[in-house]
Amino acid sequence: MIWNSDTWQVHKARKGDPRALEVLLARHRPRVEGMLRRLTGNATETEDLLQETVVIAYEKLDQWKGRGAFSTWLCGIAFRQYGTLRRQQKNLPTTLLEESFEPAAPLSDPFALLSQVEAQDALEAAIAQLPEYYRSVFVLIRVEGFRYKEVAELLEIPLGTVQSRLGTATRLLYAKLAPLITHETACEGGCPTTKGTPHAL
Incomplete structure (x- = not known):
């Protein structure tokens, strides 16, 4: 000890x-x-x-x-x-995200996206919309810093499943956050904004 x-x-x-x-x-x-x-x-x-x-x-x-x-x-x-x-609980809320989305951009880290758009609320909202089995893995590993093996033991699932779910969660979050990056890039030259109003998701 x-x-x-x-x-x-x-x-x-x-x-x-x-x-x-x-x-x-x-x-x-x-x-x-x-x-x-x-x-x-x-x-x-x-x-x-x-x-x-x-x-x-x-x-x-x-x-x-x-x-x-x-x-x-x-x-x-x-x-x-x-x-x-x-x-x-028998009925879990359905997700608002499309699981079939595959990001075309090379950047696939939601936290890197967050640092670019400075939109903590957007990331929190996107995490909340993940299906529970993806959200759990993402929160435990990427937010709380658990090791893959620890998460596999907690969830009682194979290590490969943990890795797969984390990858899917990352893609889903990218799908939700990528439009914010597109908007920020397009507005680098100066876009009209409404002070205090967040970008629409």
């Missing part, structure tokens, strides 16, 4: 210090909450899952061995709770 600030707080929490657990959860709440928000697209579900994650983390604190980041361990708990919720 590598000793750092998180490890020390976990050690104190295991010894019965309630303040230590509060510090840990406050420190890592933004990452866990952000992941759940992107996965669910629903504030109420996000908050409910966040509370469930806190309870389970408290109950299973002894299971964290310190071999990975504490925030990653928390995200794993949160994602499993999210998976349980989704299995209980």
Whole structure:
């Protein structure tokens, strides 16, 4: 076990210090909450899952061995709770994106697109519209930094399926964001804009 600030707080929490657990959860709440928000697209579900994650983390604190980041361990708990919720829901929302789109441009990284158009809201909206099985893989790997093997274990799917879903998710996001790049390029010479109004998707 590598000793750092998180490890020390976990050690104190295991010894019965309630303040230590509060510090840990406050420190890592933004990452866990952000992941759940992107996965669910629903504030109420996000908050409910966040509370469930806190309870389970408290109950299973002894299971964290310190071999990975504490925030990653928390995200794993949160994602499993999210998976349980989704299995209980019979009708998932349909996607607004076309899965058959193949980008012609050489740039296929949605985050690179984001840096060009500076449209965080556009990327968040596009992620929310991905089918759940693509969105989960994309959020876990590209946003939260999970390794492919970790995602395969979390989702209980082959490694090749993880890679395939990530590739499809990237293409779908490119399909949604590429028009913004086209608009920005066309307007480099100066296009009329309405201040405060985002580009239409």
